[in-house]
Every structure is written in C-alpha cells, then in structure tokens.
Amino acid sequence: MGKQEDALALAGALLSEIELQQLEPVAVVLKASRLARLVGHDDLSTFTRFERGGYPPNTSWARFAKLAGREGTEAGKYYTVPLSRVESLATGADSAIQALAGGRQFGGDYSAIASREHDNKINGHSSNLATFRAISTQVVAVIYDMVADIYHELLFSNLQASLFSETQNLVDGTLAESSGSSLAKIESVSARLRDGDEESISQALTTCRRLIDSAADFLFTAREEAYNIGDGATLAVGKPQVLNRLQAFTHSANASKSRRDRLRVTLRELYSRCSAGTHDSVNAQEARFVFLQTYIVLGEVLTLKSANSIPDAVELRENGTDDQSADTVE
Incomplete structure (x- = not known):
C-alpha cells in the first residue's frame, strides 16, 4: 500500500478502536501521532506532541489546552503535565479513595472532627479523579474529531484518485490506437x-x-x-x-x-x-x-x-422514429 492508503487504514482502525474503547488514552495519543506524521496534519501533530511531552511554560499552546479541558479553577491556569502523568494521577486518586473507603471507624472526643476530615479527603480525591478523567476523556474526544475529519478527507481523495485513474486508463487505452x-x-x-x-x-x-x-x-x-x-x-x-x-x-x-x-x-x-x-x-x-x-x-x-458493446462503425438509423425530442444539431 502507498502512504495515503496506509493513512486511510490507520485512521479507520483508530476510529473503530476509540469507538469500541479498545485503547487507553495514552495509546490513542501515540497512534494518532503516527497518523499525523503520515498525513502531515499540523494541528493533530502539535496536539499529540503536547499531550505526550506536556505543555511548555509559554502560553502559545492555550488553544490546545482548552480543547483538552485542561483549564484550572483559576483564570489563566492550566494542567500542563503530559497525559501519561494525568492518567497516573487519576490512578493514584482512585487508589486513595478505595483505601479511605473502609476507614470510617472513629471513636473518642474527636470522632466527629476525624470523620469530617476523612470525608474531606475522599471528596478531594474524588474531585481530582473527576478532573483527571475528564481531561483524558476530552483528549480522546478531540483526537477522535480530528481523525474523523482526516479519514473522510482521505476517503474522498482516494475516491477522486480512483475515479480519475479509471477514466484516464479508459481514455488512454481506448484511444491509443486511433490517437x-x-x-x-x-x-x-x-x-x-x-x-x-x-x-x-x-x-x-x-x-x-x-x-x-x-x-x-x-x-x-x-x-x-x-x-x-x-x-x-x-x-x-x-x-x-x-x-x-x-x-x-x-x-x-x-x-x-x-x-x-x-x-x-x-x-x-x-x-x-x-x-x-x-x-x-x-x-x-x-x-x-x-x-x-x-x-x-x-x-x-x-x-x-x-x-x-457497440461496434466501432455505428449502424445508421435510416428508418423509424425516436419518441424523444431531437437534439440540437451542430
């Protein structure tokens, strides 16, 4: 297969894997990076590069960070760590919640305070988990939209190339002898x-x-x-x-x-x-x-x-009529 055919197959496979949730978010980013390299898609290439390596100190990438849902609670603040780190933080928050879930046995004079602090910790980890998972989900959604656009562009381009190639072969092959x-x-x-x-x-x-x-x-x-x-x-x-x-x-x-x-x-x-x-x-x-x-x-x-299958010398219709109106003559 040629480069365009490889890209079309890769885009189609990636769309299916995302739809069926067969890939982890980091794997989606890596596979999308390869597609971006094959087709030379600047936005997808830039977006996946930031998601792989993190967002740099300057704010030239703010558009991509917003697409990924990385905005923090304060204006102008973003979660800039790589997606792999976001996934790791989500796993850590989930583990902390599971560990705290079974530790609600409190006694003594400060049991109410201890219980409240315990609940606050769970709520904090739950909030972080929701934020990190939302980022991962949004990153995959953004990639899906970009890949879908690329897929349909490649599909249309491939159809155009195929149709023109068939036409060219037909014209060349049929007229080669006479012209x-x-x-x-x-x-x-x-x-x-x-x-x-x-x-x-x-x-x-x-x-x-x-x-x-x-x-x-x-x-x-x-x-x-x-x-x-x-x-x-x-x-x-x-x-x-x-x-x-x-x-x-x-x-x-x-x-x-x-x-x-x-x-x-x-x-x-x-x-x-x-x-x-x-x-x-x-x-x-x-x-x-x-x-x-x-x-x-x-x-x-x-x-x-x-x-x-009309022969080269078309027979004359000297007799009979046609039920369709006559064409304009030259």
Missing part, C-alpha cells in the same frame, strides 16, 4: 502547463481538440448519409461534423435524453474553448481545467461504448 500522436503529448503538455507560458497553453488546447476529433473518428465513422435522430430530425455526420458524430453515437448508445444533452453541451463548450481563435483568451489555470474536463467527458462517452 497515439496526441496521447503521446499529454504527459509533456501537462508538465509544461505548470509553467503557464502561451506556447504550452496553445499546445494543450490543441491536444484537447485532437482528442475530441479522435474520439469521434473512433466511435462514429464519418459518412455521407445523414443520421436519423428521431422526430424527423437528422444530423450531418461527415468528417467535419465532429460534435454531430459524437451526438449520434450517444444516441445510438441509448443514453437518456438528459444525459445526451449534458454531454452535447459540455463537448460543444470544450471544443469551442479549444479552437485556435480562443487560445489568447485562455490562461494557464483555465487551460488545466479544460484539459481535465476533456479527459472526464471523453471517459464518460467511452463508457457508453463499453457498456453497450
């Missing part, structure tokens, strides 16, 4: 786009347009006969009608009307932005998004081909 020259430039164009120079932008947009052209050639071969899209409407599907051929393909692939409309509009806008006359008005940031969106929409169109 190898364009695909060979993608990696270098992606790298050059980071520079933001005009030549790189122009080359990236030209590559996007060629990819769309190649997809149309691969999915729907150009022909002289018009394509019947239903309700008496036809599409010209010659070599120049790239977008019409892609529209005809999505229709033949039995995509829903709403999906065809969305793909048609998206491809039309992308194709327009990739035209030579618009290169000057596209900056590096927009070019990156145009490049990415081209990949995504072509991946979706190619998925229609895979899902329906």
